[in-house]
Amino acid sequence: MTAPPCPLCQDDASLWRNDELRVVDAGTPRHPGYTRVIWNEHVAEMTLLDPSARQRLMRAVWTVEQALRDTLAPTKVNLAEFGNQVPHLHWHVIPRWSCDTHFPDAIWAAPAQDPGRQAAWDAFEPRVRGRLPAYHAALRSALDAM
């Protein structure tokens, strides 16, 4: 029996890439600005990378975080590297707002139960979405300069 092909080993539409990594818009409807940084090589854990590669990967993660903060001004940025479903290094970089559907919980938890939360988010979300082109432009330029 052969293992199924790793989806992160396949190429995909990226916002930016170099020989080692690519930066992708996660495209999740509820979390505009959610960005992934994917290491190209099929490696499962950060401590399986040599320290300099690890540092280059994290430098891309910090660059995404900074561009998110500069252009979208989220309440908080969330960072996560899980890989339980796909053991191929990828970082989730997620801008969060106090009125988003899950705040203050992780986006993997159940949505917030506050009455009025969805309406507040529906009113706010177009402002975030409208800023995405500016975010992507700033991000590409910061990654080029990295």
Added chain:
Amino acid sequence: MTAPPCPLCQDDASLWRNDELRVVDAGTPRHPGYTRVIWNEHVAEMTLLDPSARQRLMRAVWTVEQALRDTLAPTKVNLAEFGNQVPHLHWHVIPRWSCDTHFPDAIWAAPAQDPGRQAAWDAFEPRVRGRLPAYHAALRSALDAM
């Protein structure tokens, strides 16, 4: 109106500490080995730290991950920095096993619904718990050498 005191600015029982950070057993009953790395200074985002401080914090996170892998051999290590509830930098470093209560989802998601999962975990979990003293000893020694 004054903000409530930040719980992560209070001292707590740590496995290891230096002047900048401390490493704490999360003490969550369902996830033995779950460890937190807490930056002592009250800072909200990784990109608010200067690059060398950021690197020192991440070096501690990698040291925890390596010690978890070396002593507990988890299926995967999960890393996360959220801070939505407490905007004071802290990393979650969580060993995961394919039979744990939430695998392959994030521990913040709903538990796995597989029939028999809880029984499989109840049978396996004492082996993890029995290795915690070895993990903590290896971790302290690796952090001392960091």
